[in-house]
Amino acid sequence: MTTPIRRPPPLMTLCLTAVMLFATYSASADTPPLGPGTSVVGNYLAGRHAQSERDLSVAADYLKAVLDRSPDAPDLQRRTFVLLVMEGRIAEALPIARALNEARPDGTVTNLILVADEFKKKDFAAASKRLQGLPDTGLSGLAGPILLAWSLTAEKKFDEAINTLASRTTEKATKALYELHKAMIQNFSGRTDEAIATLVQLTKDEGAPSFRQMQLLGNIYERAGSTAAAQHLYDEYQKTNPGTNLLYVARQRLASGTKPEPLISSATDGAAEVFFGVANSLRVQRARETALLLGQLAIYLKDEYPIMQILIGEILEMDERYEDANGYYQLIDPASTFGQMAQMRIANNLHDMDRTEEAIAIATKLAAEHPNDPSPIRAVGDYLRATERYKEAIPVYDEAIRRVTELKPVHWRLFYTRGIVLEREKLYLRSEEDFLKALELQPDQPFVLNYLGYSWVEQRRHLDRALEMIQKAVRLRPNDGYIIDSLGWVYFQLGQYDDAVAELERAIEYRPEDPVINDHLGDAYWQVGRKKEARFQWQHSLSLKPEPDVEKLVREKLKNGLQPLSKSIEQIELLAPKKDG
Secondary structure, X not given: OOOOOOOOOOHHHHHHHHHHHHHHHOOOOOOOOOOOOOOHHHHHHHHHHHHHOOOHHHHHHHHHHHHHHOOOOHHHHHHHHHHHHHOOOHHHXXXXXXXXXXXXOOOHHHHHHHHHHHHXXXXXXXXXXXXXXXXXOHHHHHHHHHHHHHHHHHOOOHHHHHHHHHXXXXXXXXXXXXXXXXXXXXXXXXXXXXXXXXXXXXXXXXXXXXXXXXXXXXXXXXXXXXXXXXXXXXXXXXXXXXXXXXXXXXXXXXXXXXXXXXXXXXXXXXXXXXXXXXXXXXXXXXXXXXXXXXXXXXXXXXOOOHHHHHHHHHHHHHOOOHHHHHHHHOOOOOOOOOHHHHHHHHHHHHHHOOOHHHHHHHHXXXXXXXXXXXXXXXXXXXHHHHOXXXXXXXXXXXXXXXXXXXXXXXXHHHHHHHHHHHHHOOOHHHHHHHHHHHHHHOOOOHHHHHHHHHHHHHOOOOHHHHHHHHHHHHHHOXXXXXXXXXXXXXXXXXXXXXXXXXXXXXXXXHXXXXXXXXXXXXXXXXXXXXXXXXXXXXXXXXXXXXXXXXXXXXXXXXXXXXXXXXXXXXXXXXXXXXXXX
């Protein structure tokens, strides 16, 4: 049956509909959304706009309303289907997937969601049949054989399952993923020694285990009663990841002699792990929409799946969907392996949403629960520093540093951030000690070199060494507009105006939207006699909405020109480049 051709509505009607739907979608958060209306065009426009704004759940609502009126539009079917899956609305997506699969049986994403549903229903024979018919390329070529191995495992065809994976381990790019699942199937089928051997060899081949590899091997050791091996594994991981708090629960468990539950307790868990592994790889490769889609399939198969919920939260954060990300983090038991991480991410997102007091409350509670861990209390200091509450931040950073039992290079940032708040409170000698300590721990850290060098220039101390530091910082981060700006501004203060112009013009190339850098360039132009260009840069700085104090000084310069440097100390302090990276 063909869809009848409809005459498009007049242009004015389309415009009015679009405006009305845009107004509906863009209403304030205090106004309840009206939801999809009766206009096909309006719903479509509102859906596309919501999608462009990364409000994917609303976009799915509007496009699904269009699809209900025009069910035979293939492009609309695919778009709505993908949005529904990305939002975790799998039950709504499944009928569309079946319709798309009838029209195109070799579609990768539609088949993967149908396979996921077959795993969920424990129809492993149907899953095996579907998987054997998928193309051996792209996403289905990567995930399909591992999913097939798990469907065979569910049917207790263990040797066939392992052989399915073994035939794929010659490809370097996918070998680690296939070997990991081979070890899981070996362990699931009771071949514990073989599983351990596979995982140990995998970690040797990789150089260092990923967290998931380490977690799986540790779980097998603990369940087999090999607590010494588990302890050694965790200690080695801690050495290469000194800031991690992911081993807290495992160490408590070892101390109490409690055995953990298996991480993979069914073939369906194994299938969920496939989607997690591929999603994690794609997220690293910046294919985050596909990663989010696969991640939702993993959650569909396994409700309590903290490592996957963390990954989905990370992906949502990349699109600044902080509230949605927190929804996934809140599903994670605070007492679990990923509980502290999830709580800290909730706090960070609240801070990013300007809900800093809530963020401080969460991090402070974590700091009390983990009195030897510097991470939560350091986060409180970071929130205070970011909101310019420098005096309050100083004792908080003091406590964070006190909690560090052994200083390592990774701790440079603690001294750097405390140095910043000390410097902002004009405690220059203490701040200098912290910056030097940070450089002792991390000698070539460009942010520290930049900040300390600039601080010395402001104080007219160690000028030669300060200039060398900032020049080195620029060499280490040659594309960082803020650090290049620091170099240009130092040249300006030292009276080397031609050099200042050259560096500030380069900084503008990397940070054209920054009002302070534009203002600095205006000052440098003025000093070399390019006064029309100077006024243009100052005017452009105003258009970029600088801070009120900076705006006041720029307006004075537009009115009276740049005063002699000796009379502009206030300007130097207010217009100092961003130094904290």
